[in-house]
Each structure stands twice: as structure tokens, then as C-alpha cells.
Amino acid sequence: MWLRNCHGSNPMKHLIPYLQDDQKAADYLRQVRWPDGVTCPHCGSDAVEPRERCDNGLQRFNCGPCAARLGQQCAMCTDWTSSIFEESKLRPREWLLVMGLWQLKLNATDIAAAADIQERTAQRCINLLDGGIDETYHLDPTRQLEHQVEADACYQSAGSKGLPREVECRQREPRQRGLQLRGRATAEMGRPPLLGLVQRRDQADQDAPAAPVYLAVLENVRTATIKPIIAAKVKGGAQFFTDEYNIYHCTKADYDHRTVNHGAGEYARRDPDGTCVHCNTMEGIWSGLRNFLDHFRGISQRFLHLRVARYEFLHNHGHLYWRQAFEAALRCIFSTTGDYLRRMAHQHRRMPLTLCYR
Ligand SMILES: [Zn+2]
Numbered sequence: 428m429w430l431r432n433c434h435g436s437n438p439m440k441h442l443i444p445y446l447q448d449d450q451k452a453a454d455y456l457r458q459v460r461w462p463d464g465v466t467c468p469h470c471g472s473d474a475v476e477p478r479e480r481c482d483n484g485l486q487r488f489n490c491g492p493c494a495a496r497l498g499q500q501c502a503m504c505t506d507w508t509s510s511i512f513e514e515s516k517l518r519p520r521e522w523l524l525v526m527g528l529w530q531l532k533l534n535a536t537d538i539a540a541a542a543d544i545q546e547r548t549a550q551r552c553i554n555l556l557d558g559g560i561d562e563t564y565h566l567d568p569t570r571q572l573e574h575q576v577e578a579d580a581c582y583q584s585a586g587s588k589g590l591p592r593e594v595e596c597r598q599r600e601p602r603q604r605g606l607q608l609r610g611r612a613t614a615e616m617g618r619p620p621l622l623g624l625v626q627r628r629d630q631a632d633q634d635a636p637a638a639p640v641y642l643a644v645l646e647n648v649r650t651a652t653i654k655p656i657i658a659a660k661v662k663g664g665a666q667f668f669t670d671e672y673n674i675y676h677c678t679k680a681d682y683d684h685r686t687v688n689h690g691a692g693e694y695a696r697r698d699p700d701g702t703c704v705h706c707n708t709m710e711g712i713w714s715g716l717r718n719f720l721d722h723f724r725g726i727s728q729r730f731l732h733l734r735v736a737r738y739e740f741l742h743n744h745g746h747l748y749w750r751q752a753f754e755a756a757l758r759c760i761f762s763t764t765g766d767y768l769r770r771m772a773h774q775h776r777r778m779p780l781t782l783c784y785r
Pocket of ligand 1: 468469471472491492493494
């Protein structure tokens with residue numbers, strides 16, 4: 428199931444020519460980072476001249492304006508300066524392979540085995556990649572849903588995996604794992620709620636992309652938590668479909684809000700104006716997300732939002748060719764510097780676990 432895509436069954440085929448050596452991998456990654464030619468990561472100037480490559484195949488550059496500003500003979504940077512890869516020990520070819528496997532929705536264990544690297548290294552790699560997607564794509568304030576939008580909440584059991592001391596001090600039974608659809612849970616109870624928003628695919632338009640989603644990991648499902656997210660992510664005037672749960676009552680003024688009464692056994696209906704009122708698209712997304720998260724065999728709350736961001740990105744790019752989706756992910760990842768990881772590491776030393784994941 429990991430290989431399923433509407434455009435062919437060999438998702439890493441486009442990477443094969445670049446996986447042969449580090450120089451080819453570095454050249455490909457550079458081309459995606461700077462499609463219009465290399466510019467200095469410090470000053471943005473295109474007056475950069477290539478110099479000798481590093482041992483791992485990365486290209487070095489000398490930036491003329493930076494050298495002049497610093498009063499030096501040269502000011503060097505490489506293909507990876509100011510990117511999340513900068514401090515990594517992995518070689519370009521290894522990174523390229525890891526990213527290809529990441530796109531296949533694999534977990535750290537499987538990536539480590541397939542790329543022949545340490546599992547801890549693979550874990551760090553996927554946190555960097557997922558974090559880059561979270562920061563640049565998930566949090567992109569310009570991304571909005573419109574026309575017909577369904578909303579639904581569910582709960583993901585996620586706790587203190589990987590933090591035995593945290594589990595011990597709570598002295599309780601291991602919790603039930605997995606994605607659960609009903610019940611009022613909170614992050615503090617070990618079942619952080621997820622809010623899902625999905626724009627229905629336009630059936631009349633053959634070329635319309637797959638239904639785009641927005642998936643948020645929340646502290647709780649109070650109206651005060653949910654209202655600002657809906658206001659930011661769903662364009663005013665949209666048709667808005669939910670169940671009858673009262674957290675959504677706030678949306679009447681801004682949207683054409685229609686509810687199905689799940690409590691009364693109603694799951695879909697056609698209104699007199701021909702509108703189909705249901706949340707079935709969102710239910711389908713939950714089942715896809717559940718499959719994806721199950722693959723991580725129990726997931727820490729610290730990382731849940733990162734995995735969810737990867738799922739959201741890959742779902743929303745699922746209508747593209749593998750190569751297009753891969754390069755879109757890479758562009759997102761190159762546009763962040765990994766500050767989120769430093770922030771996360773900082774928070775974790777100081778804050779109780781339940782506050783740590785937003
Ligand atoms: Zn410069």
C-alpha cells in the first residue's frame with residue numbers, strides 16, 4: 428500500500444540516476460534548491476563562483492560581495508549552507524535515499540534498514556524532514572480551503588513513548604493505542620484530539636486535485652481552541668459540513684453551516700437545494716491517517732504533529748507525479764533552517780510533556 432500512486436508503481440525511479448554517487452546527488456539537490464542558479468545563502472547575491480568540492484561531494488562557492496563586506500579574500504559557502512542538512516554527517520547520496528524512503532511514508536526502523544544507517548540517525552532525519560514540512564507547509568498562513576468544506580475531530584492515543592521515566596511516574600496501565608473517533612479526550616489524558624478540515628474535490632472538474640486537507644493536533648476540542656483555526660483555514664462564504672457536536676456552533680455567521688446528526692443515526696442526506704450533507708470525505712481521510720500512524724507502532728506526543736504534517740503534505744500532493752511531489756517537499760525543506768528543532772529541544776528540557784507539542 429505504501430507504493431500506491433496514480434502515476435506508476437516505481438516511486439523512486441526518478442532518483443536512480445542521482446543515487447550513483449555523492450556528486451550526482453549533490454548536483455541534483457542543488458538544482459532543486461536553486462532552479463535559477465545558485466545564490467549566496469547569506470546575502471542573496473548571484474555573484475558566486477564554484478570552487479573545489481568538499482570530500483562528501485558538495486560544491487563549495489565563494490561569494491564576492493560577502494568577501495568584500497567582510498574584508499576577506501574569500502567567503503565560502505556550500506550547497507548545504509543555511510539548510511537543515513548543514514550540520515548533518517550523512518552524505519548527499521544517503522540523504523537523497525532517506526528522502527525517497529520518507530516520501531514512501533516509512534518509519535525510522537524501515538528507513539534505517541533500507542538506507543543502511545543507524546536507527547537513531549534515521550529518527551533524527553525524519554524529524555528534520557517532517558519538521559521542515561510542518562514549519563513551511565502546515566503552518567503556511569496563506570493555505571485556505573473553500574467551496575465545500577467538511578470538518579471533524581478524532582483522537583489519537585499518543586503518550587510518552589521513548590521516555591520511560593515519564594511513563595513510570597504516572598503509574599498507570601498502558602493506554603489503548605490507535606486513532607479513535609469519538610469521545611472527549613485531551614492531550615493531557617494521553618489522547619490528543621485532531622481537527623481535520625477537508626475541501627471536497629470538485630466532481631465536475633476532471634483535473635481537480637485530490638481533496639486538500641488541513642490536519643491540526645490540538646490540546647482539547649473546546650470551541651475556543653477550534654474557532655480560530657476554522658476562521659483562519661476556511662474561507663468565509665464556504666459551505667461547511669460537520670456533525671451536530673456543539674463545538675461547531677460558532678461558525679453559523681461566517682459559513683453556510685449544515686450538520687448531520689450522527690447521534691440520531693443520520694450519516695448523509697440530500698438537502699432540498701441538492702447539497703449533500705455528510706462528513707464522509709473526512710472519515711476517509713481519518714482511515715488513511717490511521718493506517719499511516721499505525722505504521723509507527725505507538726507514537727510519542729512530541730512527534731505526533733510532525734507525522735501528521737507529513738501525512739497532510741503527502742496527501743495534498745498525492746495527485747502529482749512522484750518526482751513533482753518529491754521536489755515540492757524538497758523546496759519546502761530547503762526553505763527552512765531547522766530552527767524548529769532547536770526550539771523543540773529547548774522546550775523539552777524545560778516544560779512538562781503535555782505542553783510540549785503546541
Ligand atoms: Zn554572499
